[in-house]
Amino acid sequence: MRKTNHKGKDCIITIELGTNAVRIFAFDLKGALIGFSKGTYPTFHPQPDYSEQDPEQLFITMLYVLKNFLTEKIHSENYTVVTICFSASMHSVLPIDINGVPFGNAITWADNRGKNEANALKNTALGKKIYNATGTPIHPMSPLIKITWLKNNDKVNFKKTFKFLSIKSYIIQQLTGKYVIDHSIASATGLFNIHNMDWDPDALAYAGITADKLPDLVTVFHSPGKLRKEYQTSLGLSAQVKILTGSSDGCLAALGAGVWSEGKATITIEDSGAMRVVGKKVMQDEKERFFNYVLTADYFVSGGPTNNGGVIFEWLARQFGDFKNAYDIETCMEELINDATKVAAGADGLLFLPYLLGERAPIWNANARGCFFGINIKHEQKHFVRAAIEGILYEIYSIGKTIEEHRHIKTLSVNGSFATIPFCSQLIADIFNKPVGVSKNINSVSLGAFLLSATEMGIYKNLDAAAKSVVLEETFTPNKLNHALYKKYFEIFERLSSKFAEEFEAIANLQQENR
Amino acid sequence: MKEFLLQKGYDEELQQFAHITEFAVKKNSSVQLNSLNEDCTNNIRIYYIIDGKYEWNIRDKEYILYPGDLIIIQPGHKFGGQKGVMDRGTLCWIYVELEKASIPENILFGNWSCLPKKELSAIGKILKLSSSPVISKVKEVERILFAIRHELFHQQIAYITRVNQLIDEMFILIARKLSLQNNTQRDFPKSFLTLEEELRKNLSNQWTVEDMAALVGLGTTAFTEKVKNYSGFSPLNYLITIRISEAMRLLRRNDLNITDIALDTGFYSSQHFSTTFKKLTGYTPSNFRKKNISNEKD
Numbered sequence: 001m002r003k004t005n006h007k008g009k010d011c012i013i014t015i016e017l018g019t020n021a022v023r024i025f026a027f028d029l030k031g032a033l034i035g036f037s038k039g040t041y042p043t044f045h046p047q048p049d050y051s052e053q054d055p056e057q058l059f060i061t062m063l064y065v066l067k068n069f070l071t072e073k074i075h076s077e078n079y080t081v082v083t084i085c086f087s088a089s090m091h092s093v094l095p096i097d098i099n100g101v102p103f104g105n106a107i108t109w110a111d112n113r114g115k116n117e118a119n120a121l122k123n124t125a126l127g128k129k130i131y132n133a134t135g136t137p138i139h140p141m142s143p144l145i146k147i148t149w150l151k152n153n154d155k156v157n158f159k160k161t162f163k164f165l166s167i168k169s170y171i172i173q174q175l176t177g178k179y180v181i182d183h184s185i186a187s188a189t190g191l192f193n194i195h196n197m198d199w200d201p202d203a204l205a206y207a208g209i210t211a212d213k214l215p216d217l218v219t220v221f222h223s224p225g226k227l228r229k230e231y232q233t234s235l236g237l238s239a240q241v242k243i244l245t246g247s248s249d250g251c252l253a254a255l256g257a258g259v260w261s262e263g264k265a266t267i268t269i270e271d272s273g274a275m276r277v278v279g280k281k282v283m284q285d286e287k288e289r290f291f292n293y294v295l296t297a298d299y300f301v302s303g304g305p306t307n308n309g310g311v312i313f314e315w316l317a318r319q320f321g322d323f324k325n326a327y328d329i330e331t332c333m334e335e336l337i338n339d340a341t342k343v344a345a346g347a348d349g350l351l352f353l354p355y356l357l358g359e360r361a362p363i364w365n366a367n368a369r370g371c372f373f374g375i376n377i378k379h380e381q382k383h384f385v386r387a388a389i390e391g392i393l394y395e396i397y398s399i400g401k402t403i404e405e406h407r408h409i410k411t412l413s414v415n416g417s418f419a420t421i422p423f424c425s426q427l428i429a430d431i432f433n434k435p436v437g438v439s440k441n442i443n444s445v446s447l448g449a450f451l452l453s454a455t456e457m458g459i460y461k462n463l464d465a466a467a468k469s470v471v472l473e474e475t476f477t478p479n480k481l482n483h484a485l486y487k488k489y490f491e492i493f494e495r496l497s498s499k500f501a502e503e504f505e506a507i508a509n510l511q512q513e514n515r
Numbered sequence: 516m517k518e519f520l521l522q523k524g525y526d527e528e529l530q531q532f533a534h535i536t537e538f539a540v541k542k543n544s545s546v547q548l549n550s551l552n553e554d555c556t557n558n559i560r561i562y563y564i565i566d567g568k569y570e571w572n573i574r575d576k577e578y579i580l581y582p583g584d585l586i587i588i589q590p591g592h593k594f595g596g597q598k599g600v601m602d603r604g605t606l607c608w609i610y611v612e613l614e615k616a617s618i619p620e621n622i623l624f625g626n627w628s629c630l631p632k633k634e635l636s637a638i639g640k641i642l643k644l645s646s647s648p649v650i651s652k653v654k655e656v657e658r659i660l661f662a663i664r665h666e667l668f669h670q671q672i673a674y675i676t677r678v679n680q681l682i683d684e685m686f687i688l689i690a691r692k693l694s695l696q697n698n699t700q701r702d703f704p705k706s707f708l709t710l711e712e713e714l715r716k717n718l719s720n721q722w723t724v725e726d727m728a729a730l731v732g733l734g735t736t737a738f739t740e741k742v743k744n745y746s747g748f749s750p751l752n753y754l755i756t757i758r759i760s761e762a763m764r765l766l767r768r769n770d771l772n773i774t775d776i777a778l779d780t781g782f783y784s785s786q787h788f789s790t791t792f793k794k795l796t797g798y799t800p801s802n803f804r805k806k807n808i809s810n811e812k813d
Contacts, residue, residue, distance in 0.1 A: 039756075059760070
């Protein structure tokens with residue numbers, strides 16, 4: 001066993017089980033970054049609407065990266081790990097049998113196989129009741145819908161299922177032997193009543209399960225137990241290391257962005273994106289456009305998600321980028337952004353609807369598709385590039401506008417690889433007409449997990465105090481003239497998005513038929 | 516090129532080449548019924564269009580072929596003219612026999628080839644994986660085919676070796692073109708996913724970095740760097756994570772013995788498996804199995 005150095009070189013490890021990679025960060029107790037490492041795992045699409053991951057591969061990738069990271073950055077520098085805190089993508093479902101053996105792969109948030117189940121429940125009285133109770137929109141992403149799909153389509157395994165886990169529950173069970181799910185991840189299942197912090201009887205009944213088919217509910221600060229002996233040995237960690245169940249990537253991104261009081265909102269754009277606010281009240285919406293997740297019993301993280309973030313710009317770069325000189329897609333995207341800066345705000349009248357992957361908030365239309373609108377004979381490639389970026393951000397703005405029907409927002413903070421591109425951050429400031437801060441620590445999820453752990457240790461009095469410690473590095477101030485212009489374009493954008501509803505459906509049906 | 520038809524068993528030019536079943540150039544000036552009905556063979560059939568326009572069905576998909584197109588029909592793949600006829604035009608073909616044992620899982624070339632086993636297996640894998648049977652605008656192949664004909668008809672010193680070398684050259688060219696066609700630099704994650712799926716399908720295979728790089732259409736150095744950047748792992752370490760995850764799944768089932776699991780997941784011995792597994796997971800395979808099957812309620 002390693003000697004522990006009690007002279008204060010303690011550190012906190014955060015493990016984020018993300019959509020396509022595990023990211024491991026280490027912070028000292030003051031929040032300074034010691035190092036980080038990542039390992040990717042693939043998402044499989046055995047059928048068009050399916051989106052799955054191999055739970056064993058996730059686990060082994062996490063172990064492998066963690067082990068190397070500990071050896072290279074932590075043990076060798078004589079740091080002592082005091083806490084390991086987990087975060088994960090929301091909405092995953094992994095059914096296991098009585099022995100803990102998964103029935104195949106985990107179903108991820110992006111899986112749409114439950115389309116029919118979602119349509120059957122949405123806009124019914126029961127659907128509304130469940131949405132109001134659980135805060136999770138009725139959508140194929142929701143585990144409520146996924147489990148219902150399994151009930152209807154995989155009867156044999158559904159009956160044999162001992163528990164329906166989330167990916168994080170599975171990983172934590174491997175490490176500690178306990179089946180747990182934290183309130184945050186639970187609040188994104190569509191099965192959890194966010195008002196009384198327990199499983200919702202209506203939702204459970206609809207999915208055809210009882211509460212014992214789910215992991216035990218715990219708070220985000222809960223420690224399920226010690227690392228199993230074998231992992232203590234192989235990882236070189238002592239039995240004293242505290243394992244924190246932690247939270248979801250969405251909630252932690254808000255905390256890590258320092259958005260923990262009224263008047264603030266955070267915009268996260270990676271491949272997909274979301275805009276979130278934090279408040280003490282649930283954001284009730286007649287039209288069921290928002291999610292309301294919980295971090296602790298006192299706080300709701302509310303907002304709307306988009307499918308069409310950086311992934312759309314990457315798509316554009318792949319089709320229209322210059323690959324002759326550029327070695328890879330990243331360089332290519334940089335060059336395209338350079339081109340876009342050469343075009344005036346508003347792309348000289350070219351508009352782009354970014355709904356290539358269908359859209360969630362605020363239009364919640366899986367049939368929505370992309371569109372360039374207003375093309376004239378003077379438009380060049382660079383206009384298309386700029387219009388695409390502007391269109392992705394108009395979509396975020398349309399989420400923001402609906403949030404502002406409920407909340408007053410004074411400042412924004414942005415994070416995620418796409419939103420933190422300076423050109424995009426400035427555009428967000430102009431479109432929203434609000435100052436935009438960029439987190440110093442670009443990975444807000446990990447910083448959020450650190451703040452959670454540090455609060456648990458008593459370093460911060462509470463999460464409010466922890467959130468206040470977040471330093472926003474750079475501020476982009478809005479350009480009034482550009483804002484006035486963007487506002488006019490946005491009005492057209494918004495009208496097109498709703499006017500096209502019938503055409504979206506017609507073209508999506510044709511695409512489906514002719515696949 | 517002048518018309519000719521060489522067939523194994525009939526023409527003495529092919530006597531020294533058990534692996535070439537047919538080699539021909541044909542100028543087709545009239546369309547005859549049933550001249551190209553759909554069939555499957557155990558050979559690999561390669562067509563090169565010199566002139567004309569051909570309408571063919573390959574694996575139930577319709578293709579229109581133009582001069583400069585190279586068509587590769589794999590063993591067991593259905594192929595024929597759309598109306599059962601050979602269209603007007605000129606084309607060259609060569610049929611090459613494969614190792615019997617290799618069909619249909621793999622494409623393995625016989626001992627006639629001058630290439631080392633490793634490279635042959637990589638070429639075979641690329642052929643198997645290719646999504647399209649057609650490569651467009653490959654003028655280079657015409658030179659190779661003409662040279663083969665020249666060697667066969669003139670039979671100068673060492674012509675046997677030369678013919679085999681030229682066939683090797685043709686397959687190298689095909690593999691390179693296919694691998695470029697299947698993998699654009701534009702979408703490494705997509706190529707990487709295809710590679711992952713292929714690795715999972717043949718996990719017991721002794722994969723080398725060269726094999727993997729070839730499948731993605733990159734040189735080993737660039738490949739290693741890209742994989743490292745993208746996944747955080749070196750190619751071989753990435754492969755180990757896949758092997759171990761599959762092993763974990765198999766260990767959870769009680770009906771397989773550990774040596775079989777080791778071999779199925781690509782470890783060369785149960786000892787090697789055991790060491791790697793323990794190093795990564797902290798458990799020996801048998802302890803892992805015990806822990807996960809008997810009493811989960813600890």
